[in-house]
Amino acid sequence: xxxxxxxxxxxxxxxPVIAASxxxxxxVEYADAVDLSSLGGVAVKGLFLNERDGHPPPRIVETPAGMxxxxxxxxxGVRRFVAEKLPELKRLNATVIVNLCGSTLDxxxxxxxxxxxxxxxxxxxxxxxCPNIKEGGIQFGCSLTGTYDVVSAIRKVTKLPVIxxxxxxxxxxxxFARASEEAGADAISLVNTFLAMAIDVETRRPxxxxxxxxxxGPAIRPIAIRMVWECHQAVKLPILGMGxxxxxxxxxxxxxxxxxxxxxxxxxxxxxxxxxxxxxxIESYLDRHHIAxxxxxxxxVELPTWxxxxxxx
Amino acid sequence: xxDGILSSVPFDVDAExxxxxxxxxxxxxxxxxxxxxxxxxxxxxxxxxKPARGLEPLLRRPFSxxxxxxxxxxxxxxxxxxxxxxxxxxRLLYDVEIGARIGCVGPLGRPFVPxxxxxxxxxxxxxxxxxxxxxxxxxxxxxxTPMTLFYGARSRADLFYESFFxxxxxxxxxxxxxxxxxxxxxxxxxxxxxxxxxxxDEPITIYACGPTPMMRAVAQLGARFKKPVFVxxxxxxxxxxGGCYSCVVRVRRGTGTHFVRSCLDGPVFxxxxxxxxxxxxxx
Numbered sequence: 001x002x003x004x005x006x007x008x009x010x011x012x013x014x015x016p017v018i019a020a021s022x023x024x025x026x027x028v029e030y031a032d033a034v035d036l037s038s039l040g041g042v043a044v045k046g047l048f049l050n051e052r053d054g055h056p057p058p059r060i061v062e063t064p065a066g067m068x069x070x071x072x073x074x075x076x077g078v079r080r081f082v083a084e085k086l087p088e089l090k091r092l093n094a095t096v097i098v099n100l101c102g103s104t105l106d107x108x109x110x111x112x113x114x115x116x117x118x119x120x121x122x123x124x125x126x127x128x129x130c131p132n133i134k135e136g137g138i139q140f141g142c143s144l145t146g147t148y149d150v151v152s153a154i155r156k157v158t159k160l161p162v163i164x165x166x167x168x169x170x171x172x173x174x175x176f177a178r179a180s181e182e183a184g185a186d187a188i189s190l191v192n193t194f195l196a197m198a199i200d201v202e203t204r205r206p207x208x209x210x211x212x213x214x215x216x217g218p219a220i221r222p223i224a225i226r227m228v229w230e231c232h233q234a235v236k237l238p239i240l241g242m243g244x245x246x247x248x249x250x251x252x253x254x255x256x257x258x259x260x261x262x263x264x265x266x267x268x269x270x271x272x273x274x275x276x277x278x279x280x281x282i283e284s285y286l287d288r289h290h291i292a293x294x295x296x297x298x299x300x301v302e303l304p305t306w307x308x309x310x311x312x313x
Numbered sequence: 314x315x316d317g318i319l320s321s322v323p324f325d326v327d328a329e330x331x332x333x334x335x336x337x338x339x340x341x342x343x344x345x346x347x348x349x350x351x352x353x354x355x356x357x358x359x360x361x362x363k364p365a366r367g368l369e370p371l372l373r374r375p376f377s378x379x380x381x382x383x384x385x386x387x388x389x390x391x392x393x394x395x396x397x398x399x400x401x402x403x404r405l406l407y408d409v410e411i412g413a414r415i416g417c418v419g420p421l422g423r424p425f426v427p428x429x430x431x432x433x434x435x436x437x438x439x440x441x442x443x444x445x446x447x448x449x450x451x452x453x454x455x456x457x458t459p460m461t462l463f464y465g466a467r468s469r470a471d472l473f474y475e476s477f478f479x480x481x482x483x484x485x486x487x488x489x490x491x492x493x494x495x496x497x498x499x500x501x502x503x504x505x506x507x508x509x510x511x512x513x514d515e516p517i518t519i520y521a522c523g524p525t526p527m528m529r530a531v532a533q534l535g536a537r538f539k540k541p542v543f544v545x546x547x548x549x550x551x552x553x554x555g556g557c558y559s560c561v562v563r564v565r566r567g568t569g570t571h572f573v574r575s576c577l578d579g580p581v582f583x584x585x586x587x588x589x590x591x592x593x594x595x596x
Binding site: 029045057059060062064066069074266270272 | 559572
């Protein structure tokens with residue numbers, strides 16, 4: 001039986017399959033349906049300092065092999081999370097990765113401090129990439145200095161693993177991976193959703209109340225794979241790869257492209273029982289290929305010996 | 314029931330289509346072999362249905378369970394869905410063949426709470442909004458609660474299952490927009506007259522499901538005549554299990570109003586708590 005455990009900074013995950021932030025509530029919603037302790041980790045919904053209402057509906061629209069969302073980071077705020085949700089997650093032996101947000105550097109720092117002081121948070125994923133809100137998030141994630149500033153600010157206030165979640169809505173995502181590494185990140189997550197739009201041609205109105213939203217699902221997977229692969233070559237940091245993982249093969253593709261762990265988001269909506277299938281499938285693949293540890297598969301894409309004519313960095 | 318958490322572990326069934334009855338060119342009743350879901354189901358609960366395998370369409374759709382199907386020894390064998398062909402997913406579910414398999418997760422959501430006598434139950438259904446009332450009517454019949462079904466549709470050809478409700482003892486009040494059956498117009502008109510005729514202290518609980526403007530009108534009637542109204546809302550849902558936060562409805566809670574997830578806190582809501590302006594603002 002292959003060893004499925006992986007290392008993310010100082011944190012060892014029992015396996016590389018993580019529920020992606022924004023797609024799994026606060027984790028506790030699924031506690032009766034899914035054994036949270038069987039997952040590599042649970043990345044809970046993005047938290048600001050205070051409660052947020054989010055955008056009015058319609059918040060999602062289905063698109064070819066994917067969906068757009070503009071939820072607007074509705075959330076209960078970090079203090080209520082710590083008081084009401086975190087104890088339950090720990091009781092269920094979940095590995096808790098908290099996705100944290102801020103409108104300002106000070107807010108990021110404050111949220112990170114509260115989470116670091118709380119009992120039971122295992123890692124911090126920094127949301128610098130939500131495409132759906134004006135204030136905060138992506139204004140940091142789309143600028144190299146902004147990314148560097150947020151990561152280094154949080155690095156100074158926490159001992160927990162710091163994992164910035166990168167946006168794909170940039171020309172050269174690898175440079176953002178490098179900025180994260182230089183600022184002291186322990187790992188990076190990518191990709192968040194692709195900024196997108198859908199219009200009802202009969203009414204000529206946008207299908208989302210927020211006009212724009214983030215595209216996720218299998219439709220984005222090949223682009224996400226390319227971005228993970230570029231970042232894997234650019235930095236030594238572990239990568240939490242995601243973007244439309246629907247099958248065991250998709251998860252393996254991300255690992256081979258350079259992901260240490262994978263996150264599953266949209267497909268959890270389609271199949272809330274996907275987790276055991278992914279874990280069993282990864283294990284059987286490793287056994288079939290006589291690979292002792294999943295970590296031995298990370299980034300092991302077999303490239304051609306000739307010089308391909310790609311235009312990447 | 315815990316707040317904001319699934320009320321019970323849903324079943325994940327790859328359900329065989331055991332019948333597909335086309336009621337009209339738009340409506341069909343799809344019978345699915347899902348005994349576990351049928352046994353657990355409470356009136357007004359829903360299932361998340363995958364209209365086809367693969368990635369097109371990607372997401373599941375929420376459906377109120379229409380009937381609980383039983384064999385001749387009264388054992389639950391499955392559930393049926395009342396489907397109206399409006400988009401890509403419902404078109405697939407209209408055309409599906411017997412023997413095909415349809416992914417079905419449920420039961421989900423907070424149910425209708427059937428009232429007991431001396432309360433009377435008045436059900437107001439608009440079009441495909443009839444769906445949650447078959448199981449509610451059975452539960453009411455079990456309790457011997459007097460019930461009336463106010464049922465409106467576009468036309469005579471869009472009114473279904475009258476005998477089903479009559480058999481359970483429901484008094485029927487039918488309306489069609491084109492006047493081909495029952496009273497001409499909307500179902501809220503006879504409902505309003507009936508409320509006007511009822512004594513102020515007559516114990517009546519109203520249940521409503523249908524287009525949002527109709528449910529809103531029923532909510533307003535309930536407020537005016539001081540009768541409780543419970544609505545089964547049908548917002549767009551991504552997951553049905555509390556993960557995505559797409560199906561939110563604005564409700565009054567405490568001193569303020571909040572978006573709550575209709576998959577966990579609904580789909581059945583006390584109509585007086587719903588902020589109707591927020592529900593109808595877009596679309």
